[in-house]
Amino acid sequence: MKLLAVMGDPIAHSLSPLMHNFVYRQNAIDAVYTRLRVENGDNLREIFKAHNLSGANITLPHKEAAFAQADEISSRAKKIGAVNTWAKQSDRLIGHNTDADGFAAAIAPLDAFKNALMIGAGGAARAIAIALIEAGVELAVVNRSEARLEFFAQNGAKVFVAKNPPNQRFDLVINATSAGLKDDETPLDKSALEDYLSSAKMAYDAIYGVETPFLRLAKLRGAETKDGEDMLAFQGAIAHSLFFGGDVAAIAAQMKSALRLPKSWR
Numbered sequence: 001m002k003l004l005a006v007m008g009d010p011i012a013h014s015l016s017p018l019m020h021n022f023v024y025r026q027n028a029i030d031a032v033y034t035r036l037r038v039e040n041g042d043n044l045r046e047i048f049k050a051h052n053l054s055g056a057n058i059t060l061p062h063k064e065a066a067f068a069q070a071d072e073i074s075s076r077a078k079k080i081g082a083v084n085t086w087a088k089q090s091d092r093l094i095g096h097n098t099d100a101d102g103f104a105a106a107i108a109p110l111d112a113f114k115n116a117l118m119i120g121a122g123g124a125a126r127a128i129a130i131a132l133i134e135a136g137v138e139l140a141v142v143n144r145s146e147a148r149l150e151f152f153a154q155n156g157a158k159v160f161v162a163k164n165p166p167n168q169r170f171d172l173v174i175n176a177t178s179a180g181l182k183d184d185e186t187p188l189d190k191s192a193l194e195d196y197l198s199s200a201k202m203a204y205d206a207i208y209g210v211e212t213p214f215l216r217l218a219k220l221r222g223a224e225t226k227d228g229e230d231m232l233a234f235q236g237a238i239a240h241s242l243f244f245g246g247d248v249a250a251i252a253a254q255m256k257s258a259l260r261l262p263k264s265w266r
């Protein structure tokens with residue numbers, strides 16, 4: 001039997017074991033997927049080896065450490081500067097990032113959007129930005145602070161700080177911040193956000209599991225809305241296909257059914 005895991009800290013809330021184990025059961029794959037709380041990212045590789053893992057997903061706060069400790073990095077992960085999947089090739093650890101393709105699959109076709117405004121400049125935002133830029137969508141990124149905007153400017157996005165947001169309309173507005181996850185905050189000043197949402201075709205929130213104030217406002221303003229569920233399922237399905245092969249769309253559909261199982265299964 002193969003053992004796989006998601007590694008991060010905190011990790012108790014991760015839905016990856018639920019999604020991956022469901023797929024193993026549905027497809028009679030002889031494997032188990034567990035969660036490992038790893039406090040010190042320097043130990044990731046050692047822990048992977050010690051548990052004789054066949055593959056792993058790596059989540060916050062260790063995606064940069066996973067990048068540093070892989071033997072080889074996919075071109076996608078190189079662009080994003082972070083790794084969320086380790087797949088084994090012979091005895092080498094190959095670092096991938098499935099978040100960008102997961103996002104692209106979740107809101108395909110991306111080229112239905114001429115331009116997009118992304119709020120947030122963290123890890124999730126980087127992956128989403130690479131997917132948008134590669135699809136040819138004009139991207140503006142706005143963040144409450146300046147420090148992390150540099151990456152986006154270097155990759156061809158226009159960048160803004162929240163106190164001085166762009167003055168134009170956007171087809172797609174994305175919340176890639178954690179605002180609204182545990183509080184009642186919108187990621188940008190509410191009146192500026194209302195203007196963007198009133199003229200947007202779609203509002204997308206990378207958060208899954210709670211309806212954020214951002215998505216509530218988008219609904220009131222008549223935009224089509226989408227939360228992070230499909231991106232979560234697709235990034236998991238792409239990782240699964242790196243571990244075991246298989247059809248990504250079919251596996252993503254199974255992972256989505258796993259997410260809809262009663263909460264007591266988690």
Ligand code: ATR
Pocket residue numbers: 060119120121122123124125143144145146148176177178179180185186187188
């Ligand atoms: P992740 O990897 O999930 O994207 P992260 O790297 O911690 O998480 O990034 C969080 C993002 O949300 C950042 O852009 C952060 O802004 P800063 O760069 O200024 O820290 C943004 N963010 C977090 N809480 C926010 C809030 N209440 N309002 C607006 N932006 C917020």
